Amino acid sequence: MDNRAGEMQVLVEVADRGSFSAAGRALRLSPSAVSKIAARIEARLGVRLLLRSTRALVLTAEGEAYVARARAILAEIEEAERQVAGGAAAEPRGRLRVSASVAFGEHYLVPLVPQFLARHPRVSLDLSLTDSVIDLLGERTDLAIRIGPLRDSSLKARRLSESRRMIVAAPAYLDRHGVPATPDDLDRHNCLRFNFRRSLDDWPFRDPVTGAAFTRPVGGNFEGNSGTTLRRLALEGLGLARIGAFHIRADIEAGTLVPVLEDYNAGDIEQMSAVYVGHAHLDARIRAFVDFLAERIRG
Template identity: 80%
Template structure:
């Protein structure tokens, strides 16, 4: 590995301290180790930098020029590190690329964006909404809002909130087709289903008498890969949808959708998490956004 800055520092220490042994003590190197590093620099450059005697060290003309440039380079390195460290400690800034589930983005993130940007005006927010799982590194994305468990061990996640699935339908649909009283009644209803995992056609239920969980296969004339799309079709009165409650909480509160079969709901937890690439030091803008979501979202 090329460590020319480290070699420059060794040479500067030798010149400042007047001997290999003194430089070695300061850098926790042996005198022979210091001598080898200086000799390696001279061999690479093809010139002698130091004139050595038993009593003193003296820089050659080439050595004086090289050490002067080395001091300038080391000063620039220190300045660059101070600037980055100071920036990390200051207000979050820079472009923040976020990917979010469509429904979560529309219902939760977008309404909060003005407040976040007012709090952190130096952040440039870049938001993409998709229900597909993206490659954070490949897509150069800082943060993703997802449901479910992590499959990539290089990623870290912080819980934002927990939700659960609920079966809903519009008042219009229920007026036309009746309210199902038991899971068996679903045989007479139209299901709005997901197409990305066939097991989602089998809806789980909990027997209120025994607590046992079982499933029933639900049939319908629509399948989609987006919770946002399934929600819209439920609102349009097309059928019953089993969907994450965070998608439809505001619709339920407004009476646009009605939960059904709640006595049979197993209420399995669906965790919504902020997912990011794990680093020893998380960028200030990423940390600020995650903290902001945890603070502001009360689902």
């Protein structure tokens, strides 16, 4: 009998636990049985999936790809059985792995976690905050919150909200260096920039009279990879920062950051989207979380 799903589960356990013996203990199989199953998969595929040494097992590139697809297939099997057993209205349950940027997580997700878990008590939420764009399959993540344009067409996406960008500085910095009246004044200012896209060395603007869009090169003595970092340094009075309005709104209301050059604001919008690997039957816990965010974060 063909039991490829069972074999996939064995290889996933080997990848997760790093050895045949540890995978065998989890599956109640002998290490030799686990080794034979891994060898059988490799023989059938005609490729090496695991590199064996006396100290560890490491996945090859083909092994990484196989395990990533195996996880998705096993998740679909599990969800299909849940739907059949519990119907379309099956209660969301199980571990939900979510990734989000630090700023979005701190300002939006973390305050909402208690409400979501109270609504869905059988879900266990695993939240990681990082400003790196992760591979959902490779990192075994169910869902990620992405800000800005989406580039991976293999992922499904649902728009949650949007936010414009603005240039801000601390009052103490503006007292020392003056308030820029036009983009040309930025030559005399320290501009805090992002380091992950060189195009961000040019800031976009729009002429308040003609409406024409243009960009202006800026420079400064600091670059960072997150809006949270630039916000903190702007609050310290280090310079001007151009970051998303969604996570400096409270600072502006408190007067600890002041918008500048608003007449020249380009009006560019960043979309906030929930992205996930698309399946014919989306797991109930993922659907519940996306619906919850769309309900609470809209606008």
